[in-house]
Amino acid sequence: MPLLELDRVSVSYGPVQAVREVNLHVERGEVVTLIGANGAGKSTILRTISGLARIGGGALNFDGKDISRQRPDAILRLGLAHCPEGRQVLARQSVEDNLLLGAYVRKDLDGIDRDLESSYQMFPRLRERRLQPAGTLSGGEQQMLAIARALMSAPRMLLLDEPSLGLAPLVVEEIFSIIDALNARGMTILLVEQNARLALKHSHRGYVLESGQIAATGQARELLDDSRVLEAYLGA
Amino acid sequence: MNIALFLQNILNGLSIGAVYSIFALGYTLVFSILGIINFAHGAVFTLGAYCTYALAVGDFGLNGLLAGLSMPFRLPFPLALLGGSLIAGITGVLVERLAFRPLRAKGADALLALVSSLGVALIIVNLLQMLVGAEIYSFPSDIFGSLPMAMIVKVGGKVLAVRTVQIIILAVSMVLLVLLAWFMNRTRMGKALQATAENPETASLLGINVDRYIVSTFFISGVLGGLAGTLIGASFGLAGPYFGVSYGLKGLAVIVLGGLGSIPGAVLGGVVIGLGEAFLPPDYSSLKEAVAFIMLFFILLARPQGLLGRQTIQKV
Numbered sequence: 001m002p003l004l005e006l007d008r009v010s011v012s013y014g015p016v017q018a019v020r021e022v023n024l025h026v027e028r029g030e031v032v033t034l035i036g037a038n039g040a041g042k043s044t045i046l047r048t049i050s051g052l053a054r055i056g057g058g059a060l061n062f063d064g065k066d067i068s069r070q071r072p073d074a075i076l077r078l079g080l081a082h083c084p085e086g087r088q089v090l091a092r093q094s095v096e097d098n099l100l101l102g103a104y105v106r107k108d109l110d111g112i113d114r115d116l117e118s119s120y121q122m123f124p125r126l127r128e129r130r131l132q133p134a135g136t137l138s139g140g141e142q143q144m145l146a147i148a149r150a151l152m153s154a155p156r157m158l159l160l161d162e163p164s165l166g167l168a169p170l171v172v173e174e175i176f177s178i179i180d181a182l183n184a185r186g187m188t189i190l191l192v193e194q195n196a197r198l199a200l201k202h203s204h205r206g207y208v209l210e211s212g213q214i215a216a217t218g219q220a221r222e223l224l225d226d227s228r229v230l231e232a233y234l235g236a
Numbered sequence: 237m238n239i240a241l242f243l244q245n246i247l248n249g250l251s252i253g254a255v256y257s258i259f260a261l262g263y264t265l266v267f268s269i270l271g272i273i274n275f276a277h278g279a280v281f282t283l284g285a286y287c288t289y290a291l292a293v294g295d296f297g298l299n300g301l302l303a304g305l306s307m308p309f310r311l312p313f314p315l316a317l318l319g320g321s322l323i324a325g326i327t328g329v330l331v332e333r334l335a336f337r338p339l340r341a342k343g344a345d346a347l348l349a350l351v352s353s354l355g356v357a358l359i360i361v362n363l364l365q366m367l368v369g370a371e372i373y374s375f376p377s378d379i380f381g382s383l384p385m386a387m388i389v390k391v392g393g394k395v396l397a398v399r400t401v402q403i404i405i406l407a408v409s410m411v412l413l414v415l416l417a418w419f420m421n422r423t424r425m426g427k428a429l430q431a432t433a434e435n436p437e438t439a440s441l442l443g444i445n446v447d448r449y450i451v452s453t454f455f456i457s458g459v460l461g462g463l464a465g466t467l468i469g470a471s472f473g474l475a476g477p478y479f480g481v482s483y484g485l486k487g488l489a490v491i492v493l494g495g496l497g498s499i500p501g502a503v504l505g506g507v508v509i510g511l512g513e514a515f516l517p518p519d520y521s522s523l524k525e526a527v528a529f530i531m532l533f534f535i536l537l538a539r540p541q542g543l544l545g546r547q548t549i550q551k552v
Contacts, residue, residue: 052437072440081441088438090431101431104424105443153443 001064003028003157003188004049004080009058011041011048018044019212021058026157031179031189033220035196036209037232042192043085045209046159049190050082051075063156077105081155085162085192087146091135095126098134098145102152111154119148122178140171147178157188164195176202200224208232240394245514251402252471253510254409259464259483260490260502261416262328262457268433268497269453272346276331277461278484279357280324282477284462285469286364288320289373299369313379313470317408321462328458329451331356336454337447357484364477374473380404405467412463413503420499429453433497482525489528493535495545504543 002025011019019041026032034042047053049060051072060068067075072082090098099119103112120127123144129137134145143163150158160179164172172195179202183189193199200206200220208216208229216229223229259281266274291311296302311319335352377385380400389396420426432439432449440446465480486509491497494505509528516527523530535543 050441052440071445073443073445076441076443084438084441088435088441090434090438092434093427093430097427100424101427101442101444104428149442 002026003063004190005059005061006045006049007059007061009045009048009060010056011044011053012056017056017212019048019056022209022212022214024207024214026188026190028188029183029186030205031183031191031203033191033193033196033199033203033206034209035193035199035206036215038194040209041212042209043161044212046082046084046161046190046192049075050080050159052082073105076153076155079154079156080159081150081153081157082159083146083150083161083163085165087139087142089134089137089142089145089149092133094131095134095137095145096130098149099126099152102149103154105153112152115152115154119152122181123148140167140174143167143171143175144178147175151182155187157190158182160189160191162192162194164193164198172198196229197224238392238394240391240396243391244396246511247396247398247402249511249514250507251399251405251510252513253507254405255464255467255471255506256483256486256490256510257503257506258409258412258460258467260487260494260506261499262460262464263487264491264494264497264499264502265453265457265460267491268499269429269436269450270336270346270349271497272349273353273488274331274336274454274457275350275353275484276335276357276360277457277487278480279360280327280331280458280461280480281465281468281483282474282480283327283360283364283465284320284324284458285465285474285480286320286368286373286477287323287462288316288466289375289469289474291319292316292379293373293376296368297371297373299371300365300367302367303369312381317463317466320466321459324462324465325455325459327360328454328456328461331458332451332454336450361477361480368477370476370478372473372475373469375470379470399471401467401471405471408463408467412460416499425452486525486528489532491542493528493532493542495542498542498544498546501542501544508543 004026006022006024008021008023009019010017010021022045034045036042044053048055051070055068059066062078062080065078067078090101099116103115106112125141126145126148134142137145163175167175176198179189191199191203200223203220206218206220206223207214208223216223216226263273263277290307292313294307294310296305331353335356336349339348339352383400386397386399389398420430428439428444429449431442432444432446436446468483490505490509491502493508494501509531512531513524513527516524
């Protein structure tokens with residue numbers, strides 16, 4: 001049984017159908033990438049999974065439980081964390097307070113301390129800036145904070161929306177090596193990316209979204225070699 | 237101006253300003269989390285004052301449906317103040333349920349809640365009038381037990397009157413401000429509340445139940461409103477069910493002057509306006525109600541975002 005399963009999921013914003021009958025699944029331990037043009041509905045799918053957008057039809061299961069009518073906070077408590085587009089760090093609060101708020105749903109103080117320490121080990125720059133307001137960090141640092149904060153809830157799966165958006169190439173490399181490292185430690189990841197080629201290189205499988213529908217799916221390697229995908233999304 | 241008169245004005249200004257601050261904090265908390273003004277806040281202020289009066293004094297006057305009735309018990313003033321404020325807090329929660337949540341659940345424009353909260357305000361005020369009439373209620377002089385009404389202090393040969401209610405107001409305000417600052421900056425709940433105020437959607441992704449925090453905010457806001465109403469009532473009496481309206485408007489002036497959504501701004505704004513009113517020369521006392529708005533006008537000319545407001549930066 002897949003960890004996350006979308007069965008004919010549709011989402012509408014008013015009269016506009018943003019996502020139409022999407023079938024998608026993510027197995028435990030996989031990194032799966034969702035690519036597609038701007039406005040194809042990639043973010044909407046992530047927002048629907050985490051409960052921010054209301055599902056219009058179809059079934060949405062996480063770890064065998066129906067989560068289609070759950071609030072975002074309840075879904076996070078089940079172990080599904082969403083690192084949103086544009087990072088959305090709490091600009092006025094300190095780096096450390098952002099991280100501690102990431103652990104808001106947890107009660108195990110020792111575990112929180114341990115995970116805070118391992119966040120700082122994974123992202124040494126966050127330790128240097130731990131008392132600074134998060135709004136004063138650079139874009140790359142904010143993205144690292146957003147990922148670290150999502151991990152502080154000790155999730156079983158991570159939704160990552162456009163982690164490379166607006167970052168310098170070197171920083172993008174760094175972000176993707178973090179994704180590899182997380183996956184090597186067993187984290188299941190569903191990734192949405194503009195940078196399709198790079199994302200597919202770091203994924204097991206991929207889905208291509210076109211006007212709210214799945215246009216193609218397959219192993220990441222196959223999609224990278226597929227001439228249609230290449231032309232439409234990889235800019236080759 | 238002699239030194240005694242100067243000190244008298246400072247004392248009067250600080251004590252009334254402290255009440256304005258407490259009242260305005262109720263506005264500002266809701267504003268910081270929802271981005272809109274709760275127009276029922278003035279009505280909650282009035283209701284809190286009447287409830288404290290009922291609990292402490294126990295009679296309902298000569299008009300209205302409750303005329304001639306009296307409460308079977310009387311509470312000492314501190315307990316009545318607590319009770320009245322709690323009822324005001326619960327009313328705040330009801331205001332959220334009736335005027336704000338249904339619109340939010342339907343995804344309606346946030347501005348519509350201005351109108352629905354104004355509607356709830358009218359209902360509360362008219363219910364009060366129906367129950368206890370439009371007459372003036374005053375707390376009796378022995379309301380603070382054996383404490384005298386005022387102390388006379390001589391400064392440089394001149395007389396300075398320190399009213400007991402002023403001391404109580406200043407003490408209650410100090411305790412409240414320290415508690416609020418501790419709650420907002422030192423507790424997990426306070427930080428979650430700040431996160432909700434900064435970005436409700438992100439807060440929900442962090443596992444924060446945003447609706448529950450909105451309800452808590454309305455409760456705290458209502459308690460602050462009820463406290464302020466009671467303290468004003470104890471100072472100047474309860475001048476009919478509409479007496480909260482002018483304070484409601486003045487409270488708006490306070491938060492705009494201090495900076496919308498800023499907690500220190502609400503405190504500073506209240507004190508500034510309180511002092512401004514106190515230092516108004518007696519010949520111009522008919523302009524007292526206008527002082528807040530005149531100050532607002534000139535301060536906004538210099539600082540459009542208010543004294544401690546953040547300059548809003550539009551992100552592209």
